[in-house]
Amino acid sequence: MRYTSRYYNEDGSKTKEWHEVQALLSQKEALEAERRELEKRFPGCNSRWNKKEGGYVFCSEKSGGVHRDWVGFPRRYFAPGSSSWRCCCVHERDLDNPHVKLYPDCDPSATGCKTDPEKLRKLKS
Missing domain, CATH: 1.20.5 (Single alpha-helices involved in coiled-coils or other helix-helix interfaces)
Structure with missing residues (x-):
């Protein structure tokens, strides 16, 4: 058997x-x-926070531990089908991607943005 x-x-x-x-x-x-x-x-952003200045997200050639030959622009990345997001650095060719959104009060051409936790909380509701 x-x-x-x-x-x-x-x-x-x-x-x-x-x-x-x-x-x-x-x-x-x-x-x-x-x-x-x-x-x-869409590699992750660099970020920093301190009590005096608050939060700041920014992109460099090594954001999110990923080396590349471009800096990028900080954006909120929404995975398809998800309501949550993560910070990512976006190449200029991908700025019109429907899964990336600008941070509140951030200049679209900035490589770094101050983050306002209260405004970000309001975006979730």
Whole structure:
């Protein structure tokens, strides 16, 4: 008698469930690759905060630990289907991307912006 399981038939062939699991794993790998690509395309901002000056987000050639040959502009990045956001540095070619939004009171051409927690909170509601 051969060993059978949820994933293998008695004759050793793979079951429907095995193929379904493999399809899910492939989808997961594709989504992970897409996430990594988006993090390269929209790397995280640098940020700092102190009691006297408040918050500040800015972009450099090494924002978010990612080295590149462009500086970028700080924006709020909304992942597709998400209502939350993260700070990212946006290349000028991507400024019209529908998933990026300007920080309140920030000059669109600035490489750094003061952040006002109260205004950002209001944007969430």
